[in-house]
Amino acid sequence: MADEKVKGPASYFPSIEKKYGQPIAHWQGLLRERMPAKHMELVAFLKDEHGLGHGHANALVAATLAGD
Numbered sequence: 001m002a003d004e005k006v007k008g009p010a011s012y013f014p015s016i017e018k019k020y021g022q023p024i025a026h027w028q029g030l031l032r033e034r035m036p037a038k039h040m041e042l043v044a045f046l047k048d049e050h051g052l053g054h055g056h057a058n059a060l061v062a063a064t065l066a067g068d
């Protein structure tokens with residue numbers, strides 16, 4: 001099972017951590033502080049205030065909302 005490729009939003013996590021220098025828990029914490037909010041409001045927050053690209057922001061929001 002360890003050979004299975006990660007799919008979905010979590011597949012972006014290694015590149016998010018590498019590019020932005022913060023662990024996923026950091027980003028999810030920021031998102032949870034802003035809840036309740038709509039998906040695209042959270043995406044805009046990450047893009048506008050933290051400089052994340054759309055795909056990375058969308059993946060973080062989707063994974064965070066799915067986990068909560």
